[in-house]
Amino acid sequence: MLLRRPGGSLELAEMPVPRPGTDQVLLRVDCCAVCRTDLHVVDGELRDPKLPLVPGHQIVGIDEATNVRLGVPWLGWTCGVCAFCRSGRENLCDAARFTGYTLDGGYAEYAVADRRFCFRIPDTYMSEEAAPLLCAGLIGFRAYRMTGDARRIGFYGFGSAAQILVQLARADGRDVFAFTRDGDTAAQQFAREMGAVWAAGSGTPPPEPLDAAIIFASDGSLVVTALRNLGKGGTVVCAGIHMSDIPPFPYELLWNERTIRSVANLTRADGEAFFQRIASLRIETRRTVYPLDRANEALADLRDGRLVGTALLKM
Numbered sequence: 001m002l003l004r005r006p007g008g009s010l011e012l013a014e015m016p017v018p019r020p021g022t023d024q025v026l027l028r029v030d031c032c033a034v035c036r037t038d039l040h041v042v043d044g045e046l047r048d049p050k051l052p053l054v055p056g057h058q059i060v061g062i063d064e065a066t067n068v069r070l071g072v073p074w075l076g077w078t079c080g081v082c083a084f085c086r087s088g089r090e091n092l093c094d095a096a097r098f099t100g101y102t103l104d105g106g107y108a109e110y111a112v113a114d115r116r117f118c119f120r121i122p123d124t125y126m127s128e129e130a131a132p133l134l135c136a137g138l139i140g141f142r143a144y145r146m147t148g149d150a151r152r153i154g155f156y157g158f159g160s161a162a163q164i165l166v167q168l169a170r171a172d173g174r175d176v177f178a179f180t181r182d183g184d185t186a187a188q189q190f191a192r193e194m195g196a197v198w199a200a201g202s203g204t205p206p207p208e209p210l211d212a213a214i215i216f217a218s219d220g221s222l223v224v225t226a227l228r229n230l231g232k233g234g235t236v237v238c239a240g241i242h243m244s245d246i247p248p249f250p251y252e253l254l255w256n257e258r259t260i261r262s263v264a265n266l267t268r269a270d271g272e273a274f275f276q277r278i279a280s281l282r283i284e285t286r287r288t289v290y291p292l293d294r295a296n297e298a299l300a301d302l303r304d305g306r307l308v309g310t311a312l313l314k315m
Ligand SMILES: [Zn+2]
Pocket: 078, 079, 080, 081, 082, 083, 084, 085, 090, 092, 093, 094, 095, 096
């Protein structure tokens, strides 16, 4: 499925099987989970994508050469020599390339990927279970770790990442407060089923102040809403790659050592830590499966909030 022009829809196209270059593997794609970032790319909110582009950065596929099952995440390549790469922050690499954005991704039957950035999928997870872990899980985990030892964590937006992280948080003895679009009782119900101790519309204040909040939704006004619900010393973590403008707010909301920070991309070390962390857990995800040629429908359902859990394309 090809994006020829941002703002348009994807086009079903017949392409030659890509040829792996140095350090690359050729994967027969099994499935690819859909991420909100894919929407930002397709809708033209992220600048300068590769064009034409095969979107998708939560790919599970079989290495044609070795038959090993691999996962391909958002971080597709880094330079290895810039100041960020040399200080354990390859997520900020000046020359980084991203799967399904500046590199072709997994909305396809075949994909190539740099083997050094792929993860081996644990045998205990089916491909469909593993695909949502590759961005929602990995980058979500990085955001989750930015909340430190917060005991009460608010999640703004309860989709693909939140459904995974709530399980980690519970296992760590944290309480998750889920905020959805006002009136989205299906999402609130889903949040409770997955382990949130409380769920309501984002206009409703939580029963007690939060130690941290993670914003998964792309509405910048939620940053201010979250700040209002935060206790002293609390942190708001913005986990998305794109957000609408944050409205002005009184300094009083930030006072008392509250912090607002973003989380960008992932490092390979995040991925290793995540897979190690979930080795002793069983992460369950709710998924809606679409055939590849219905990718536009999957994106539309995500855009319009018709989806509970994760959308997944099956080849
Ligand atoms: Zn670099």
